Amino acid sequence: MSEQTLKSGPTSMGGAKSAQDLSSVFVDKGAPIPETYGETKIALLPRDPHWMYTYWEVTDQTIQEIKRLYGEDIFYSSQSTLRMVQISDDLKPVKTIDVTIALDAKNWYLNAEEEGSSWYVELGLKAADGRFILIAKSNLITLPMARVSNSIDEKWVSIKDELERVLEASGGGKVGMGSLELARILTQRWLTLNQQISSWKGSSGMSSFGVGALELLGIKERGFRLVADCDLILYGATESTATVTVAGRPVELSPDGTFSLQFSLPDGTLDLPVKAISGDRVEERSIHISVERKSQYQP
Amino acid sequence: MNPKGYWCLVLHAHLPYIRHPEHEHFLEEDWFFEALTECYLPILDFSERLLHEKIHFRFTIDLSPTLTSMMCDPLLQSRYLRHLNKLIELTEKEVWRTQNSPQFHTVAKMYENRLKRCRELFEKYQNNVAMGFKYLQDAGVIEITTCCATHGFLPLMLDKKAQAAQVRVGVSHYKEVFGRKPEGIWLAECAYTKGVDEILKDEGIRYFFLDSHGILFGNPRPKYGVFAPVITPSGVAAFARDMESAQQVWSAEKGYPGDYSYREFYRDIGYDLEYNYVKPYLHPDGIRRNLGLKYHRITGKVPLENKEPYNPDLAREAAAEHAGNFVFNRVHQIEHLHSMLGKEPIVVSMYDAELFGHWWYEGPQFLDYIFRKIAYDQNVFQAITPSEYLKKHTHHQVTQPCNSSWGDKGYYEVWLNGTNDWIYRHIHKITEKMIILSEMNSNGSLSHLEYRALNQMAREVLLAQASDWAFLMTAGTAPHYSEKRTRDHIHRFLTLEGEFLGHSLNEEFVKECEHRDNIFPNIDYKVFSNKG
Numbered sequence: 051m052s053e054q055t056l057k058s059g060p061t062s063m064g065g066a067k068s069a070q071d072l073s074s075v076f077v078d079k080g081a082p083i084p085e086t087y088g089e090t091k092i093a094l095l096p097r098d099p100h101w102m103y104t105y106w107e108v109t110d111q112t113i114q115e116i117k118r119l120y121g122e123d124i125f126y127s128s129q130s131t132l133r134m135v136q137i138s139d140d141l142k143p144v145k146t147i148d149v150t151i152a153l154d155a156k157n158w159y160l161n162a163e164e165e166g167s168s169w170y171v172e173l174g175l176k177a178a179d180g181r182f183i184l185i186a187k188s189n190l191i192t193l194p195m196a197r198v199s200n201s202i203d204e205k206w207v208s209i210k211d212e213l214e215r216v217l218e219a220s221g222g223g224k225v226g227m228g229s230l231e232l233a234r235i236l237t238q239r240w241l242t243l244n245q246q247i248s249s250w251k252g253s254s255g256m257s258s259f260g261v262g263a264l265e266l267l268g269i270k271e272r273g274f275r276l277v278a279d280c281d282l283i284l285y286g287a288t289e290s291t292a293t294v295t296v297a298g299r300p301v302e303l304s305p306d307g308t309f310s311l312q313f314s315l316p317d318g319t320l321d322l323p324v325k326a327i328s329g330d331r332v333e334e335r336s337i338h339i340s341v342e343r344k345s346q347y348q349p
Numbered sequence: 350m351n352p353k354g355y356w357c358l359v360l361h362a363h364l365p366y367i368r369h370p371e372h373e374h375f376l377e378e379d380w381f382f383e384a385l386t387e388c389y390l391p392i393l394d395f396s397e398r399l400l401h402e403k404i405h406f407r408f409t410i411d412l413s414p415t416l417t418s419m420m421c422d423p424l425l426q427s428r429y430l431r432h433l434n435k436l437i438e439l440t441e442k443e444v445w446r447t448q449n450s451p452q453f454h455t456v457a458k459m460y461e462n463r464l465k466r467c468r469e470l471f472e473k474y475q476n477n478v479a480m481g482f483k484y485l486q487d488a489g490v491i492e493i494t495t496c497c498a499t500h501g502f503l504p505l506m507l508d509k510k511a512q513a514a515q516v517r518v519g520v521s522h523y524k525e526v527f528g529r530k531p532e533g534i535w536l537a538e539c540a541y542t543k544g545v546d547e548i549l550k551d552e553g554i555r556y557f558f559l560d561s562h563g564i565l566f567g568n569p570r571p572k573y574g575v576f577a578p579v580i581t582p583s584g585v586a587a588f589a590r591d592m593e594s595a596q597q598v599w600s601a602e603k604g605y606p607g608d609y610s611y612r613e614f615y616r617d618i619g620y621d622l623e624y625n626y627v628k629p630y631l632h633p634d635g636i637r638r639n640l641g642l643k644y645h646r647i648t649g650k651v652p653l654e655n656k657e658p659y660n661p662d663l664a665r666e667a668a669a670e671h672a673g674n675f676v677f678n679r680v681h682q683i684e685h686l687h688s689m690l691g692k693e694p695i696v697v698s699m700y701d702a703e704l705f706g707h708w709w710y711e712g713p714q715f716l717d718y719i720f721r722k723i724a725y726d727q728n729v730f731q732a733i734t735p736s737e738y739l740k741k742h743t744h745h746q747v748t749q750p751c752n753s754s755w756g757d758k759g760y761y762e763v764w765l766n767g768t769n770d771w772i773y774r775h776i777h778k779i780t781e782k783m784i785i786l787s788e789m790n791s792n793g794s795l796s797h798l799e800y801r802a803l804n805q806m807a808r809e810v811l812l813a814q815a816s817d818w819a820f821l822m823t824a825g826t827a828p829h830y831s832e833k834r835t836r837d838h839i840h841r842f843l844t845l846e847g848e849f850l851g852h853s854l855n856e857e858f859v860k861e862c863e864h865r866d867n868i869f870p871n872i873d874y875k876v877f878s879n880k881g
Contacts, residue, residue, distance in 0.1 A: 077829050079829055079832050079836065080832055080834065080835065080840070081836050081837050081839075081841070082836070082840065083775055083836050083839045083843070084843070087774075087778050093773070093777060095761075095765060095773065096542075096752070096760075096761060097761050097762050097766075098758065098759075098761060098762055099760065101762075103765055103773075105770070105773065107774070157770060157771075157774075189507055192543065192752070193752075194566075194751055194752035194753055194760050195568070195751045196566070197566060198566055198570060199566060199567065199570050201568050201570065202569055202570050
């Protein structure tokens with residue numbers, strides 16, 4: 051929509067030109083502020099139905115304390131990790147996802163498959179023996195929904211057809227866009243975003259870099275259940291000056307030339323031609339990866 | 350005859366608090382002056398006329414506490430008068446300069462008349478435009494809602510007490526200015542997260558606004574879509590935006606503001622005329638900028654130099670025609686909805702107030718015509734305010750709204766992305782410190798200076814929380830200024846806090862901060878704790 055362009059209006063009065071003009075004359079970026087606050091802490095914020103943002107600070111004191119408890123080389127022998135913990139409505143953990151990070155990055159964007167889900171994150175070290183050493187635990191957040199709710203209030207159960215029509219009209223039959231369609235578009239946008247090659251970066255790397263094993267905790271409800279799913283992680287490395295495309299789409303490289311992408315993997319075949327062109331555009335290498343997923347369900 | 354439905358126009362009028370007494374001229378203060386001249390005063394002007402002509406009209410306007418504070422501020426008032434008088438002086442010269450070219454002369458005369466009308470209105474309300482809107486509200490024709498104190502973006506705050514402080518200060522400021530409590534609130538950027546409605550309930554607010562998907566994606570599904578308010582679990586009503594009427598105005602392609610007869614925003618005499626002629630009206634740095642006098646119409650998809658002269662009569666006809674089309678579409682929309690829903694729908698059209706007049710110069714005329722046409726040309730629907738609607742209709746569906754905003758993509762990304770995410774660790778930290786200070790100092794054994802310092806810290810936190818800074822960083826329109834403001838308020842807070850805790854408060858510094866960041870003179874820092 052053009053909305054944001056228009057919305058920037060009142061705050062950009064005077065036009066972009068004036069801002070540039072001003073910058074060439076005098077730039078006041080404000081008073082100094084601290085980089086750290088001397089407190090070991092991690093915070094989590096929702097960005098949209100599928101993404102959240104986390105930032106953290108770990109003090110020297112905490113680092114010394116961990117070294118004292120777990121050994122001087124613990125930060126070398128273990129993996130700095132963000133453990134995403136999804137919880138249910140009754141606050142029980144549903145699953146955890148470990149994301150390998152660099153402690154110095156101090157912030158990260160994290161992807162969540164399920165919109166409307168609730169999460170907190172734990173910042174910690176994953177030791178070689180699998181132990182998780184907790185450094186800090188974040189606040190709890192719930193991501194927004196991205197589609198029309200399946201829940202229909204009992205009082206209204208008889209009006210389903212009518213509801214469809216109401217939803218269809220809630221937004222613009224006359225400009226060719228009913229709200230159901232609008233709702234679909236909004237939903238689609240997030241589904242697409244979720245499946246797309248993700249180029250979102252934390253301040254120092256792919257946000258989904260190194261997503262580890264998906265760990266399903268027992269879901270204790272009545273009956274016996276089995277839930278299993280899988281995603282595809284594609285990773286690689288080349289020269290940092292090279293241009294890389296995966297399935298024809300450009301991929302952003304980390305400063306060290308590595309890249310990593312996560313795809314949802316539905317049943318069927320997924321072709322992922324990976325192509326790298328050297329910085330001087332003289333050399334070209336490609337690898338064609340083809341993946342087939344076949345799920346068989348037995349009662 | 351009873352109407353078949355209702356149309357609820359909501360204008361969101363907001364600017365960040367920009368006031369720099371330390372500089373004689375400050376570029377960003379112009380945003381406020383331009384908005385007064387082009388938007389707020391023209392809206393006030395046509396509303397007064399409708400009222401005096403006894404034409405039924407209703408709209409809801411959110412005057413954000415930062416904007417209202419600027420309207421009430423004597424320094425900015427006197428600076429606006431200085432700005433306006435210079436502009437009037439320039440239009441007088443323009444009337445003389447254009448006397449031999451009739452097309453431009455008409456336009457110059459139009460500017461002269463309109464600017465003088467602005468001055469007249471401004472002085473009529475003793476230089477305080479907020480009092481003009483108060484007059485309309487007291488007359489029962491418009492409804493003014495409040496907003497978060499400094500347009501703080503509530504879903505990105507970690508502590509509910511911080512969200513509550515934004516709402517509480519917005520409410521108490523409203524009472525001071527408008528002499529009654531607010532019925533409704535505009536959440537900054539319509540940004541909602543579960544639980545905010547509980548705060549609104551505690552502050553006695555009866556309704557707020559959401560973007561369409563805020564209700565459409567609610568749980569359970571809303572029976573009437575966006576055409577009836579829902580009641581949140583805490584008992585506050587939420588109205589949602591109608592997309593059809595939004596797009597008619599907003600859409601860059603099909604929207605009304607792109608009509609070829611309308612005034613072209615980007616051809617301005619600040620750039621077009623001889624430098625020495627315009628120089629006295631530019632800022633002291635002498636850099637060419639828009640002065641607000643524009644003589645050309647959009648014309649078509651042609652380069653700026655091929656724009657044709659502006660014709661105020663043609664533009665007025667276009668505004669009337671668009672208003673007719675808008676009303677016609679509402680008639681059909683509302684008749685259709687009425688037959689489908691079996692009850693009177695409410696169609697809520699929400700826009701930034703600054704669209705009308707600044708970007709779309711003829712916007713206020715368009716609104717004026719809409720109300721006249723609603724009153725005279727049809728009897729299918731009526732303009733209404735949310736409060737009036739809630740009085741007429743008491744039975745509503747209970748739904749938990751969806752966390753959302755009205756920004757690009759519908760959620761929080763505009764205010765949380767790679768350009769601005771760095772601010773949150775600082776803002777969260779000073780907010781947390783403020784909450785602790787407020788709770789630790791709840792039973793006043795403080796010196797007068799300590800008390801002032803705590804109140805000033807509360808102001809600095811609120812100003813740092815303004816969503817505008819993050820927005821401007823994303824938009825890239827004023828990145829240095831928005832960074833400066835974020836840093837300055839954090840710095841002032843931390844300095845005051847350090848001195849407060851170290852019992853080494855420097856009165857001069859407290860005074861300096863009070864002088865610069867003088868918003869909310871009657872704030873009580875205890876709004877940051879539950880005892881506030």
